[in-house]
Amino acid sequence: MTHATATVDQMRPPFPAEPGAGVYSNKLGMWVFLASDVMFFTALIGSYIILRFGVTEPWAKPNFVLNVPLTGFNTFLLICSSVSMVKAFAAISRGDQKGLRLWLLLTILAGASFVGVQVYEYIKLVGHGFTPTGYREGSLLAEHAAADPVTYGAGAAGLYGSTFFTMTGFHGFHVTCGVISMTYLYLTKVLPGKYSAHDYRGIETIGLYWHFVDLVWIILFTIVYLI
Amino acid sequence: MTTVAHAAPAHGAAHHAPMGFWRKYIFSTDHKIIGIQFLFVSLFFLLVGGLLAMQIRWQLGFPGKPLPGGGILPDAMVSPEGVILPEYYIQLVTMHGTFMVFFAIMPLLVGVYANFLIPLKLGAHDMAFPRINMASFWAAFLAGLIMLAGFFVPTGPSWAGWTMYAPLSARPDLYQSGVTQGQILWCISIVVLGLSSVMGSVNYITTIINHRAPGMTWFRMPLSIWALFITAILAVLALPVLQGAAIMLMFDQTIGTHFFDPLAGGQALLWQHLFWFFGHPEVYILILPAMGMVSDIVANGSRKPIFGYHSMVFAIVAIGFLGWIVWGHHMFMSGMNPTLGSSFMISTLVIAVPSAVKVFNWLGTMWRGNLQFHVPMLNAVAFVAMFTIGGLSGVFMAATPVDMFIHDTYFIVAHLHYVLFGGSLFALFAAITYWYPKMFGRMMSERLGKVHFWLTFVTYNLVFFPMHIIGMGGQMRRLYDPTVYDFLKPQQPMNEFISICAFALFATQFLFAFNFLWSLKKGRKAEQNPWHDNGLEWSLPNPAPHGNWERVPTVYRGPYEFSAPEAGQADFLPQHVKLPTDREPVSATAPAPPH
Numbered sequence: 001m002t003h004a005t006a007t008v009d010q011m012r013p014p015f016p017a018e019p020g021a022g023v024y025s026n027k028l029g030m031w032v033f034l035a036s037d038v039m040f041f042t043a044l045i046g047s048y049i050i051l052r053f054g055v056t057e058p059w060a061k062p063n064f065v066l067n068v069p070l071t072g073f074n075t076f077l078l079i080c081s082s083v084s085m086v087k088a089f090a091a092i093s094r095g096d097q098k099g100l101r102l103w104l105l106l107t108i109l110a111g112a113s114f115v116g117v118q119v120y121e122y123i124k125l126v127g128h129g130f131t132p133t134g135y136r137e138g139s140l141l142a143e144h145a146a147a148d149p150v151t152y153g154a155g156a157a158g159l160y161g162s163t164f165f166t167m168t169g170f171h172g173f174h175v176t177c178g179v180i181s182m183t184y185l186y187l188t189k190v191l192p193g194k195y196s197a198h199d200y201r202g203i204e205t206i207g208l209y210w211h212f213v214d215l216v217w218i219i220l221f222t223i224v225y226l227i
Numbered sequence: 228m229t230t231v232a233h234a235a236p237a238h239g240a241a242h243h244a245p246m247g248f249w250r251k252y253i254f255s256t257d258h259k260i261i262g263i264q265f266l267f268v269s270l271f272f273l274l275v276g277g278l279l280a281m282q283i284r285w286q287l288g289f290p291g292k293p294l295p296g297g298g299i300l301p302d303a304m305v306s307p308e309g310v311i312l313p314e315y316y317i318q319l320v321t322m323h324g325t326f327m328v329f330f331a332i333m334p335l336l337v338g339v340y341a342n343f344l345i346p347l348k349l350g351a352h353d354m355a356f357p358r359i360n361m362a363s364f365w366a367a368f369l370a371g372l373i374m375l376a377g378f379f380v381p382t383g384p385s386w387a388g389w390t391m392y393a394p395l396s397a398r399p400d401l402y403q404s405g406v407t408q409g410q411i412l413w414c415i416s417i418v419v420l421g422l423s424s425v426m427g428s429v430n431y432i433t434t435i436i437n438h439r440a441p442g443m444t445w446f447r448m449p450l451s452i453w454a455l456f457i458t459a460i461l462a463v464l465a466l467p468v469l470q471g472a473a474i475m476l477m478f479d480q481t482i483g484t485h486f487f488d489p490l491a492g493g494q495a496l497l498w499q500h501l502f503w504f505f506g507h508p509e510v511y512i513l514i515l516p517a518m519g520m521v522s523d524i525v526a527n528g529s530r531k532p533i534f535g536y537h538s539m540v541f542a543i544v545a546i547g548f549l550g551w552i553v554w555g556h557h558m559f560m561s562g563m564n565p566t567l568g569s570s571f572m573i574s575t576l577v578i579a580v581p582s583a584v585k586v587f588n589w590l591g592t593m594w595r596g597n598l599q600f601h602v603p604m605l606n607a608v609a610f611v612a613m614f615t616i617g618g619l620s621g622v623f624m625a626a627t628p629v630d631m632f633i634h635d636t637y638f639i640v641a642h643l644h645y646v647l648f649g650g651s652l653f654a655l656f657a658a659i660t661y662w663y664p665k666m667f668g669r670m671m672s673e674r675l676g677k678v679h680f681w682l683t684f685v686t687y688n689l690v691f692f693p694m695h696i697i698g699m700g701g702q703m704r705r706l707y708d709p710t711v712y713d714f715l716k717p718q719q720p721m722n723e724f725i726s727i728c729a730f731a732l733f734a735t736q737f738l739f740a741f742n743f744l745w746s747l748k749k750g751r752k753a754e755q756n757p758w759h760d761n762g763l764e765w766s767l768p769n770p771a772p773h774g775n776w777e778r779v780p781t782v783y784r785g786p787y788e789f790s791a792p793e794a795g796q797a798d799f800l801p802q803h804v805k806l807p808t809d810r811e812p813v814s815a816t817a818p819a820p821p822h
Contacts (some may be wrong), residue, residue: 025355029433036425036463043471047486047497055492133483134491158491162484166475 030205034212037174041216044170045223048163057155062225064151065130065141065160067121074117075221078175081110082214085207095197104182104190104203107210111179118172122165132165134158164224171220174213181206256357257773261364262343263666265334266659268368270743272330275375279323281733286311286319288726290708303383313707317386318409320705322377324389325413328513329420330371332651336516337424337462338367340658341431341455343666344520347764347771348449350440350780350803355433359426366423373416377409384409388705390506393487393498397479401490407480414477421470424462431459440763442782442812446540447802449762449786450533453540454519457547458512465508472501499561503554511550514614514646515543517654518585521607523786524657525589527760528604529596530798532787535588542581542588549578559627560634568627575625582618586611597790597798601758602676606657609684613649617642620695635705638698644691656680656739663743664757668769669750671742679738686732693721761786761801783809 023031052059062068084106091099129139134157136142145152153160185202189195195203252260285294294300297309304315311319342360346353354360377384386406387396391413399407435456439448448456476498478484485491487498526533533539555563555571563571589611598604620642623629633639656679663671697718702709709715709722756765763780764771780803788800793808800806 023437025433025437028437029356029359029429032429032432032463033425036429036467039464040467040471043468043501044475047471047475047501050497050500051486051492051494054494057492132478133485156492158485158488159493162475162478162486162493166478166484166486170474 024201026201026205027208030208034208037212041167041170044163044167045219048167048223051159051163052156055156055159058150058153059156060153060160061151062227064144065125065153066164066225067124068225070117070121071221071225074114074121075217077110077117078114078214078217081107081114082211084110085210089200089203089207092195092200092203093197097193097195100195100203101186101190104186108179108182108186111175111182111210115172115176115179118168118175130161130164132161134161167220167224171213171216174216178206178210178213182210254361256353256361258342258346258354258357258360259666259771259773261360262339264364265338265342265367266666268371269331269334269338270740272326272371273332273335274740276323276326276331277733277736279319279326281730282311283316283319283323284726284729286316286707287709288723288729290710303381314386315383316707317388317705318384318406321385321388322374325374325385327647328389328509329417330367330374332513332647332655333424333509334367335655336513336651337455337458338364338427340451340516340520340662341427341459343662344451344764345431345434345455346438346775347665347767348452348762348786349435349438349443350763350776350782351434351438352774352776352779354430355438356430360430363423363426363430366419366426370416370420370423373412373419377412380408380412382406382409385413386410390502391476391498392502393476393479393495394489397476397487397493397495397498398490399480410480411477414473414480417473418470418477421466421473424466428459428463428466431455432463435459440779440782443763443802444782444812446537447782447785449519450522450536450539450543451516451519454515454522454543457543458515461508461512461515461547461550465505465512468501469505469509472498472505475501496558496561499558500554503557506557507554508547508550510646511546513651515546517610517651517658518543518614520658520661521610521654522585522589522592523760523762524603524607524661525592525611526787526789527661527758528599528601528607529593530599530789531592531596532785532789532791533588534591534594535584536785536787538584539588542584545581546578549574549581553578556625556630559630565627572625572627576622579618579622579625586615586618602671602673602680603657603661603758605677605680606653606660609680610650610653610657613645613653613687617645617649620645633698635703636698637694637702637704640704641691641694641698644694648687648691653683656683659743661758662764663746663750664753664769665764665767666770667747667750668753669746670753670757671746671750675738675742679735679742682735682738683732686728686735689728690725690732693725697721697725756801759797759799761788761799763802766801766803781805781812783812 084103088100088103088107091097091103126136129136129141135145135152135154141152145154145157149155185206189202251257255261255264282294285292291310293309294305294311297305297311300309300315303312304318305311342354345351374384383406385391385396386399387410394401396410399410435448435452475484475486479486479488479493485493487493487495489495522533522539553571553575555567556575559568559571593608600608620638623633624639624642660671660676663669697715700715700718702715702718702722710719753769755768757769758765763782766780767775782802783805784800784802786802788794788802790798791800793806794800
């Protein structure tokens with residue numbers, strides 16, 4: 001999404017443009033799919049907002065339950081991967097195969113690391129006793145919550161666990177799908193050099209998806225980890 | 228999403244190497260075959276839904292009497308004498324609604340006709356993403372099988388009604404006698420179905436925007452395509468919300484989250500909001516394509532241009548938009564703030580305006596037309612009449628004070644069936660008969676079609692009209708046995724009458740099934756343009772070849788030029804026929820012909 005404005009002069013498609021929107025079908029289809037994905041996350045995030053502000057018990061302070069610095073680093077990683085995606089796109093629109101290979105590989109690695117860090121985070125959280133059903137009985141977190149029910153949101157822990165794992169989990173699932181798709185493109189199209197300055201539709205289309213997933217994370221990070 | 232990136236549009240694809248049976252008919256990427264696959268599968272699910280309805284009607288008409296043939300059902304469903312048990316009855320109601328809405332009407336309207344008609348009516352070789360199209364069919368098929376599997380797990384399918392209201396659905400362990408697998412299967416099936424719908428709709432939208440033939444401007448598109456376009460937009464935005472909701476519901480049932488569980492601070496009402504936020508656009512997904520196809524057929528059967536083409540288009544757009552802001556009218560009785568209720572009431576009443584515009588335009592089209600009552604036209608006119616009754620009873624429900632009285636009664640059941648059966652299904656009888664020659668190259672029997680139409684029309688009204696009356700008399704929907712209430716006992720003869728008519732209605736449908744299957748092999752061979760229509764699809768042989776056109780046709784006018792003076796002797800003027808006065812469209816991408 002970011003590069004759509006940055007390189008608007010390059011956007012006159014050299015590849016067959018269909019009549020109609022003046023946009024080739026893969027890109028248009030991706031935009032439509034992203035609109036539907038927006039609605040999917042709206043359902044999850046909307047439910048979170050309604051549940052969090054509908055519950056009478058105090059909600060936990062995020063930095064007491066979650067490892068915010070670790071996830072902050074993860075957020076940085078994902079934003080970097082968006083930058084490298086733009087670099088990959090810019091490289092191939094100049095016809096630079098080497099640049100495409102380098103930057104797309106970096107994007108894949110950053111995306112995969114994001115998922116890896118998230119899995120590590122989940123394991124740590126569940127170890128401390130934070131689960132989708134709330135604070136596990138007898139765990140460290142349950143003890144803290146019993147001692148300080150306001151800071152740890154003891155009364156709303158069930159909702160906290162439910163919404164946290166569902167929202168971040170489905171975001172992680174989207175990132176995983178993106179990493180798999182990009183790896184597939186990398187092996188079948190990028191390495192054999194099938195993209196050129198005249199046809200880089202696949203890179204642009206997957207780029208749109210990647211930036212969208214990144215954008216969703218920035219929203220999720222803000223509303224789940226920061227406030 | 229890599230397939231999006233790879234699926235190149237199949238340009239100039241008229242000639243193909245012969246393909247084996249599997250590639251051609253089973254794993255086909257041809258939009259016509261996919262439409263036909265959807266047709267057979269959803270007709271099967273229509274039969275399943277009908278069979279469930281018959282059992283419901285047996286219990287309501289003859290409560291306590293053994294179901295004929297009920298002996299073959301397992302003990303969990305019927306008593307040793309074969310009487311339907313209450314637990315099985317609520318499963319019947321749940322699954323009847325689920326199958327009819329999600330696996331019969333919706334794929335029949337959208338899966339079949341969006342796939343079949345969009346490329347043919349717009350002059351495209353195929354959909355924008357043929358492989359995603361194939362995936363969409365197989366996902367829908369898989370979803371149907373998963374839903375059907377609910378009947379074969381130990382405790383049977385879901386109990387919670389097709390609307391799956393929480394907490395009944397969210398905590399089956401607490402509120403029901405352990406129907407857990409059936410609930411989970413319902414959720415999984417809906418998530419897969421949503422995936423199918425989104426894949427399909429992305430395809431429809433992209434194809435309509437990008438793959439129109441030269442000269443096929445927006446306002447030369449047939450109304451069926453306009454309706455399918457708006458429907459696809461509704462589906463692409465509404466289904467993901469249901470998916471999200473179904474996923475949360477499934478997590479509540481499986482991993483112990485608390486979204487809809489009031490015991491742990493969750494909100495049962497949140498489910499209703501999510502469900503109906505999807506559910507009301509869904510109502511228009513189920514009727515808009517029917518309206519569009521009926522518009523095409525009514526204009527054809529009246530031999531007149533459609534009355535008020537532009538207002539028809541804007542009415543579709545208006546209904547599509549208003550459909551998003553009315554969902555609360557399903558929840559007037561859920562303890563909603565009365566002020567909020569009033570705003571939902573007003574927005575709902577406003578929908579009557581574009582709906583009425585459409586009804587009056589259909590009447591205006593027929594007015595002084597040279598009416599040809601072929602079978603599709605008969606069914607299309609029945610659609611207009613039945614939709615009007617269903618629409619008017621909808622106004623009763625939109626008004627909050629009246630809705631409080633009739634909420635959850637058979638009045639609602641009657642209204643719903645007037646729009647879904649009287650509306651969508653009559654439109655489908657029209658559409659199936661009308662495009663049958665294009666699909667299979669043969670005509671369905673006109674005589675059988677007329678017998679089927681009249682028997683269906685009469686028995687249908689005898690079944691569903693009295694439901695208004697027993698609903699006003701206070702009979703609740705999903706009620707197992709009306710005779711347990713003294714105030715409902717006087718209505719029992721009416722229930723019996725409805726049931727007998729319902730059996731007749733069901734039996735009549737075998738005429739249609741016979742006509743459909745018999746005509747596949749024995750029907751009269753169709754000429755190229757049997758209905759003398761203007762649509763681009765009739766410029767192709769029947770059935771249309773793989774890849775449709777060798778060279779995409781050019782469009783010179785709208786699709787409703789019937790009885791135009793320029794046409795000379797014929798009373799129709801196809802969209803692709805060039806008259807000496809016609810100019811080549813500016814947007815033509817095909818090489819300009821030499822002058």
